[in-house]
Amino acid sequence: MIGVIxxxxxxxxxxxxxLEFLSVKCTVIHEASEIEKAEKIIxxxxxxxxxxxxxxxxxxxxxxxxxxVIEKKKPFLGICLGMQLICKExxxxxxxxxxxxxxxxxxxxxxxxxYRIPHVGWxxxxxxxxxxxxxxxxxxxxSDVYFVHSYYVDALDADFTIATCEYGCEFPAxxxxxxxxxxxxHPEKSQxxxxxxxxxxxxx
Amino acid sequence: xxxRRLLPVLFLKNGLxxxxxxxxxxxxxxxxxxxxxxYSEWDVDELxxxxxxxxxxxxxxxxxxxxxxxxxxxxIIRDVSKVCFMPLTFGGGVRTLDDIRNRLLMGAxxxxxxxxxxxxxxxxxxxxxxxxxxxxxVSVDYKRVDGSxxxxxxxxxxxxxxxxxxxxxxxxxGAGEIFLNSIDNDGAAxxxxxxxxxxxxxxxxxxxxxxxxxxxxxxxVECAQKTNVSAIAAGNIFHFTELAxxxxxxxxxxxxxxxxxxx
Numbered sequence: 001m002i003g004v005i006x007x008x009x010x011x012x013x014x015x016x017x018x019l020e021f022l023s024v025k026c027t028v029i030h031e032a033s034e035i036e037k038a039e040k041i042i043x044x045x046x047x048x049x050x051x052x053x054x055x056x057x058x059x060x061x062x063x064x065x066x067x068x069v070i071e072k073k074k075p076f077l078g079i080c081l082g083m084q085l086i087c088k089e090x091x092x093x094x095x096x097x098x099x100x101x102x103x104x105x106x107x108x109x110x111x112x113x114x115y116r117i118p119h120v121g122w123x124x125x126x127x128x129x130x131x132x133x134x135x136x137x138x139x140x141x142x143s144d145v146y147f148v149h150s151y152y153v154d155a156l157d158a159d160f161t162i163a164t165c166e167y168g169c170e171f172p173a174x175x176x177x178x179x180x181x182x183x184x185x186h187p188e189k190s191q192x193x194x195x196x197x198x199x200x201x202x203x204x
Numbered sequence: 205x206x207x208r209r210l211l212p213v214l215f216l217k218n219g220l221x222x223x224x225x226x227x228x229x230x231x232x233x234x235x236x237x238x239x240x241x242x243y244s245e246w247d248v249d250e251l252x253x254x255x256x257x258x259x260x261x262x263x264x265x266x267x268x269x270x271x272x273x274x275x276x277x278x279x280i281i282r283d284v285s286k287v288c289f290m291p292l293t294f295g296g297g298v299r300t301l302d303d304i305r306n307r308l309l310m311g312a313x314x315x316x317x318x319x320x321x322x323x324x325x326x327x328x329x330x331x332x333x334x335x336x337x338x339x340x341x342v343s344v345d346y347k348r349v350d351g352s353x354x355x356x357x358x359x360x361x362x363x364x365x366x367x368x369x370x371x372x373x374x375x376x377x378g379a380g381e382i383f384l385n386s387i388d389n390d391g392a393a394x395x396x397x398x399x400x401x402x403x404x405x406x407x408x409x410x411x412x413x414x415x416x417x418x419x420x421x422x423x424x425v426e427c428a429q430k431t432n433v434s435a436i437a438a439g440n441i442f443h444f445t446e447l448a449x450x451x452x453x454x455x456x457x458x459x460x461x462x463x464x465x466x467x
Contacts, residue, residue, distance in 0.1 A: 010335065013311040017286045046308065047336040081336070093333060116411045116434060118338040118380050122207045122249060122464040144207060144464045146250075146291055148313070148338045150380075167206055189291045189313060191247055 002026040002202065003038025005065075007055045009081060010046030011188075018188040018195060024202040032064035040201070041065070041074055044188070045081030049090035049106060049151070052081050053098060062099065070101065073179045075204045077133075083153060083175070083182035092151050102177055104155035111168025118150040123165050125173040125185070131162040133174060133181050133200050145173075145183075145190040152184060207464040208428060209249040209435035210453060212442040213415060214239060216255045216296070219280065223440050224256070225391025227345065227359045233443055240284050243442075246449040247466055248290060252383070252413075252437060253281075254316065254343075255296030256359075278310045285311025295343055295383075304331055308339070316343040316383050319358040322365070325377050332378030341413075342374040346400070347387040353400045356387060371404050371412075379410060383437070386416035391440060393419025396427040405433050413437050421455035428461045 002019060006012045006028050019026040026042075029035055043065075045052055056062050069076045078086050087098045090106035098106070109117055122144035127134055152171040155161055160177035164170050165184070174183045181201060187194035214236065215224045221239050222230040233239070236253070243251055255277055281294055294307050295316030304315050315335075320327050321342050332340045345359040346367040355365040371382050384404055386397040394417055401414045411434035414427055418438035427436050442448045450466050457463060 008305070010308045010339070011285075011311060011313055013282065013309060014285050014289075014292075014313070017311065018289055020286075021289070046313065046339055048333055051334050116409055118410070119206065120338060120381060120411050121209050121434065123205065147206075148291070148380075150336075150338060186291070186313075188289060191289050195289060 001038055002040045002042055003029040003035060004042045004044065005029050005035075005061065007045075007052070007059055007061060009052050009055055010044065012044055015042055015044045015079065015188045018198055019202070022195060022199050022202065024198070032060040035061070035064040035068050038068070039074060040076070040204070041068060042077045042079065042201075043082035043085065044079045045085065047081055049081065049084055049092040049098070050094055050096045052085055053096055056085065056099075065099065069180065075179045075201070076181065077201045078180075078182035079188070080149060080184060080186055083184050084151060086180065086182060087153055090151065101180055102153075102155070102158075102160060102175065104153050104158060106151050107154045108151055109149075109167065109169065109171070115168040118148060119167045120148045121146070123147050123167060123185075125163045125165050127163045129162050131174070131176045132204055133176055133183070133197055134163055143193040145185040145187065145193055147185045149184060205462065207249075208433075208462055209413075210424065210449070210456065210463060211250045211252055211413060211435055211437040212243055212248055212449065213252040213254060213437045213439040215439060216253055216257065216277070216280065218257045221443075222256070223391070223443060227387045227390055230256070236280055237283055237287075240288055243449070244288050244290070248449055249464055250291040250293065250435075251288065252293040252316070253284070253295070255294070257296070278306055281307055281310040281312050293341060295341070301331060301334060304335055304339075308335065314339050314341050314380070316341040318343040318345065321374060322355070322357045322363060322370075325373060328374060328377035328379055332380065337378045337380040340379055341381040341383050342371075342379040343383040343385065344371055344374070345385045345387055359385070359387060367400060368403055368407050372407055375408050375410050381411045381413060381434075382408060383413045384415060389417030392417055393440070395419065395423040396436075398427065398430045401427065401433060402431045405431055411435065415439075421452045424452050424456055425459050425461065428456060429459065
């Protein structure tokens, strides 16, 4: 059973819909106490970092997530804001501390002048290393996935960066560190290519 | 490399998909859920729904129901997002932060705001701080008045705002994208308002979605070649032409436009 964390930050339903479409058992988690019953956890999220981490704290999710993901090593997938929240800190609308599970900070995309921010739309990812999340068969560097973000996880050279994307600069598109997975794009919004990723996570 | 987007726009009126012309003539085209299955099959880049209902009453006209069904926009969003694994933008009738939150919870990814943005520009800032600017699309409807493009609030009420100036204000206030609609070109099928689209696009640093006027696939090509807009949107053409979306993409690809290849 995959638990999808609801914390008032965006489109939870579409993640649930995608999992249901794939016939993967899932449940929406509304309270920190419910995290325990999930075997795997997805932290989706659209929105600003400060608001997101504040909501996680308010609902006492921080400790419960820490216990499930760091102590019990349950597989975790962060999506978009969910990828950013597991970082050390962010500089979006101020300075905020994150969950600090991966050694990286969140910064605004540094792009040449004619590039627009946010980075919105379909872009292809480049797989950097063997991993359990992204399709391996044809090393699908060409499959487009849907991005919508202005900030990114600054960890291009980190060991945990398994795929990158290029938009004015190269940035991590997906990470894997032990039981922790995260993607900057939206697999639940990336048609077939995205559904394959969710399906891979369900099988981890 | 980031692809440029081609987006179908669906106008909802009282729960039904309608065709729009000059923002006023509306012809019923059917049930939003049967339409969406087609767009899902076409593997479209993104879908935009604009609710232009004047009454808060939704009738899905389901043939399988003997009783008149009433459903609200949130139900429509929920049902659409169940079968659509692509980005969904919903607009129309957004007045409060809760309106945005509820739409996102039901499965919307981005929200367009129009009237409230003009009446209370700080709402753009407030909402983008909470939901992220990438989620807040400011919809700008404009019409030429004595030759110069002026913003029309909610597509109906004239304002004195110049379209470029207003788009810049919206960007400064925190909008993530501008959804630019020409009221004059809407439903006319005579091509896009290249001049205004280019002007607005060149004065902004956020993505612009251009809408209004596509009558043939070459109108898409012209807009893509003559402007640098991030996305091109259209409504009617996708309803009335057989396999319009995949064919439009083919036409764009043939001209070397950088778009996502259909599956």
